[in-house]
Amino acid sequence: MDVANRLLRRLPVWAVYLLGALPAPWFFCQGLTGGLGVEPIKALEHEYGELALQLMILTLAVSPLRRLLGLNLMKFRRAIGLLCFFYVFCHLLVWLVLDVQVLGQIITDIAKRPYITIGMAAFVLMLPLALSSNNLSVRALGRTWTRLHRLTYAAALLGAAHFVMLAKGFQIEPLIYLGLVLLLLAFRWPALRRPGQLPSTETASRS
Amino acid sequence: MACRWTNDLTLADSTPEAAFWNRRQIMAGLAGAGLAAALGSPARAEEGLEPNSWEEVTSYCNFYEFGTGKGDPSKYADRMTTKPWSVKIDGLVDRPGDYSIEQILGAMTLEERIYRFRCVEAWSMVVPWQGFELADLLNMAGVQDGAKYVGFETLYRPSEMPGTAYKVLDWPYREGLRLDEAMHPLTIMATGIFRKPLPNQNGAPLRLVVPWKYGFKSIKSVVRITLTDQEPPASWNMANPREYGFYSNVNPNVSHPRWSQASERRIGGGLFARRQPTLMFNGYEDEVAVLYKGMDLGENF
Numbered sequence: 001m002d003v004a005n006r007l008l009r010r011l012p013v014w015a016v017y018l019l020g021a022l023p024a025p026w027f028f029c030q031g032l033t034g035g036l037g038v039e040p041i042k043a044l045e046h047e048y049g050e051l052a053l054q055l056m057i058l059t060l061a062v063s064p065l066r067r068l069l070g071l072n073l074m075k076f077r078r079a080i081g082l083l084c085f086f087y088v089f090c091h092l093l094v095w096l097v098l099d100v101q102v103l104g105q106i107i108t109d110i111a112k113r114p115y116i117t118i119g120m121a122a123f124v125l126m127l128p129l130a131l132s133s134n135n136l137s138v139r140a141l142g143r144t145w146t147r148l149h150r151l152t153y154a155a156a157l158l159g160a161a162h163f164v165m166l167a168k169g170f171q172i173e174p175l176i177y178l179g180l181v182l183l184l185l186a187f188r189w190p191a192l193r194r195p196g197q198l199p200s201t202e203t204a205s206r207s
Numbered sequence: 208m209a210c211r212w213t214n215d216l217t218l219a220d221s222t223p224e225a226a227f228w229n230r231r232q233i234m235a236g237l238a239g240a241g242l243a244a245a246l247g248s249p250a251r252a253e254e255g256l257e258p259n260s261w262e263e264v265t266s267y268c269n270f271y272e273f274g275t276g277k278g279d280p281s282k283y284a285d286r287m288t289t290k291p292w293s294v295k296i297d298g299l300v301d302r303p304g305d306y307s308i309e310q311i312l313g314a315m316t317l318e319e320r321i322y323r324f325r326c327v328e329a330w331s332m333v334v335p336w337q338g339f340e341l342a343d344l345l346n347m348a349g350v351q352d353g354a355k356y357v358g359f360e361t362l363y364r365p366s367e368m369p370g371t372a373y374k375v376l377d378w379p380y381r382e383g384l385r386l387d388e389a390m391h392p393l394t395i396m397a398t399g400i401f402r403k404p405l406p407n408q409n410g411a412p413l414r415l416v417v418p419w420k421y422g423f424k425s426i427k428s429v430v431r432i433t434l435t436d437q438e439p440p441a442s443w444n445m446a447n448p449r450e451y452g453f454y455s456n457v458n459p460n461v462s463h464p465r466w467s468q469a470s471e472r473r474i475g476g477g478l479f480a481r482r483q484p485t486l487m488f489n490g491y492e493d494e495v496a497v498l499y500k501g502m503d504l505g506e507n508f
Contacts, residue, residue, distance in 0.1 A: 038474050105469070169375040169376050169446055169447075171275055
């Protein structure tokens with residue numbers, strides 16, 4: 001683990017941003033050139049959504065990985081979180097612009113279709129998180145920042161539920177994502193129950 | 208008796224520059240291998256629907272016995288053995304029994320039907336099917352007076368169907384029609400697409416095609432047809448009766464609880480494809496609306 005941590009220390013954060021963002025244009029080009037099959041809109045929407053969920057799970061895993069295995073990804077947590085938001089945003093854009101297209105139907109869908117309402121709620125919850133993911137906000141908000149960023153838990157739950165709810169029939173994959181999110185949230189439970197005391201790793205998010 | 212129905216497609220359905228299939232009914236008295244030669248070559252026509260490409264029709268499929276991904280059927284369906292194949296026809300018929308595919312094809316007249324195909328997931332295609340009217344097959348078995356419904360069953364063979372390892376649906380896949388829907392001249396049993404035998408992922412060697420209903424009603428790889436006096440079980444209806452009704456007629460005015468059915472995306476338009484309005488009964492209103500006269504289509508969705 002020490003070797004892994006030493007290697008990770010040498011990896012610059014900008015490289016994580018760069019590598020993490022690359023799949024977005026890659027999948028888009030695949031969609032343009034037929035690499036995503038004959039229905040590229042749904043495929044692209046799905047790729048971005050799934051990447052967002054995976055990155056969400058990775059941000060939630062940073063603390064447990066450090067505490068249980070000693071693997072230190074703290075330096076990259078902000079990057080992972082922001083990349084997650086980036087893919088949620090891409091996912092939303094594909095849905096709005098390429099998939100549904102009609103403004104009236106977009107509004108109806110958000111209001112009337114529970115899985116879309118939930119997905120949209122997750123996006124809205126993530127907005128303040130993305131906007132406050134900078135050193136200035138961390139300093140200015142102090143302890144409020146920590147509390148604010150617990151919205152991640154709600155967003156993760158909503159995101160996983162969104163995937164489960166859109167599946168047709170009984171499908172395993174979305175349930176695996178939901179299970180992972182629940183597991184990672186359960187890990188926070190003892191700390192959250194102690195009033196006034198914050199889990200130590202939750203405050204150390206400067207990078 | 209073939210050719211009870213003739214294509215009636217308008218210019219509005221077509222893409223001007225594209226090559227069209229002949230909109231005329233093309234008849235052939237031959238089955239199986241002789242079909243391609245008997246049907247002749249594709250022709251241009253003034254009017255008609257432009258069929259999707261072979262690649263589109265055969266690579267983007269729902270056949271959950273092989274997995275829930277759209278590409279899974281084309282990847283795994285070649286594991287399915289389709290020779291020998293027989294269809295058990297039972298229930299309220301005069302001549303119940305196991306009918307081999309050769310026996311069935313020998314007795315049927317194949318013809319071409321270019322139909323719109325509308326999936327409940329709000330995508331659509333145009334498919335050039337070859338097949339025969341279900342009514343002819345049912346008459347071959349002799350429908351008894353008391354029969355009111357027709358139930359269908361897909362092959363269930365876990366050793367060849369990786370998707371059945373998960374209970375996505377209550378296997379085997381089942382579907383059903385009211386007898387008048389089954390006897391309607393638009394309702395066919397397809398044996399081919401693009402004048403080639405049906406690929407496995409499209410439901411080889413024999414599948415139902417009911418063009419005015421959502422695609423999942425058009426059950427694939429049929430091994431059993433049962434005439435009954437009671438509404439037969441239908442897999443999606445059993446899995447989620449709130450979302451999938453027994454009728455499942457294409458209806459732009461009745462939303463699926465999770466998405467609108469007012470519009471659809473024709474497969475093949477790429478990343479910037481526009482949606483198009485969904486037609487009542489998928490454009491076959493003139494032919495089939497009479498079947499549902501006086502029925503509340505919102506209640507009986």
